[in-house]
Amino acid sequence: MPRILAIDYGMKRTGIAVTDELQIIASGLTTIPSETAIAFLKDYFTKEKVGKVLIGEPKQMNGQPSESTEIIEKFVSKFKKEFPEMSLERSDERFTSKMAFQTMIDSGLNKKQRQNKALVDEIAATIMLQDYLLRFKIT
Structure with missing residues (x-):
């Protein structure tokens, strides 16, 4: 089954x-500089079978675009131009960064570790993916 x-x-x-x-399980993979995202994905897709990609959709509290x-x-x-055959879904990413930060606190990370914004971004992507799995996967 593809990832x-x-x-x-x-x-x-x-x-x-x-x-x-x-x-079944969502795991953080990495955080990369945004300008390298397409190149990273090209490389990753040659190594791993991926069937679907979720991309966060930022919205304000009232549902309007951020x-x-x-x-x-x-x-x-x-992304669509580079990977026209890849299934793509958008996912509401409201609160994922705040939830990621709270996860870091709950995990016992110290203040210096919680200031690692790259880790916050990776955890936010993981939360978004885990939420998708909980909402849409039938086991």
């Missing part, structure tokens, strides 16, 4: 999470 990959695309950094081959929507939409367009 599902989640992308929390940001202006500077992009958090990436992936499922296991049975699509200020970072334009940047993410440009990435989505590039």
Whole structure:
């Protein structure tokens, strides 16, 4: 069974999470500079079978697009052009960064460790992917 990959695309950094081959568990994969995302994905897709990609869709509390929507939409367009055969879904990413930070606190990470924004992005992608699995996977 192919993996599902989640992308929390940001202006500077992009958090990436992936499922296991049975699509049961979401795990953080890495955080990369956003400008290298397409190259990273090209390489990853040659090494691992991925059947679906989730890309976060930032929204404000009222459901309207957030200020970072334009940047993410440009990435989505590039993604579709580079990977036209890849199944792509958008996923509401509201609160994932706050939930990631709380997860870091709950995990006992110290203040210096919690300031690692790359780790926050990776955990946010993992939360988005795990939420998708809980909502849409039938076991």
